[in-house]
Amino acid sequence: MRQTRQYSDEFKEQIIRECQEVGNVSVVSRRHDISANTIHTWIKKYRECGTVKAMNESxxxxxxxxxxxxxxxxxxxxxxxxxxxxxxxxxAILRDLRDRVNPK
Known part of the structure; x- marks a missing residue:
């Protein structure tokens, strides 16, 4: 069974900034030994909400x-x-009818 890691919000934002600077997610994912899909998820969440911090339920x-x-x-x-x-x-139709000289 694989264990999941917990990353801090600051670390996630740092990784996103690094991806923006480098322009290649796979390079950054290999450098930090993180799945590229995980980073793409963080980027998507960042674009949607403006932050990677988790929202509380309320x-x-x-x-x-x-x-x-x-x-x-x-x-x-x-x-x-x-x-x-x-x-x-x-x-417009009524005005046109009104302005006609000889309406029938």
Whole structure:
């Protein structure tokens, strides 16, 4: 059975910076005897959250709620944009009919 290692957040950020400087994850992974997949996971987490530090559960749930709210607001915004576009089209048609010299 393989034992997992625990790395500090500072060490993870140092490895990410080193990967950015070198430009090659596999070289850094061999130098520090860490799996390249592990480093790629750290980089992905860093890009998503801006840090590799683990979030506690309360902040994670707050983030999930905020994402759900954002998605709900975005959907509502799209619906309202379509509604406004339809009303603008109706107004343009009515103005065109009003301005015709001899409407039939």
């Amino acid at each position: 902040s994670a749930s707050v983030e999930q709620q905020a994402l759900k709210q954002l998605q709900k607001v975005s959907t509502e915004n799209d619906r309202l944009k379509r509604l406004v576009a339809e009303k603008e089209l109706e107004l």
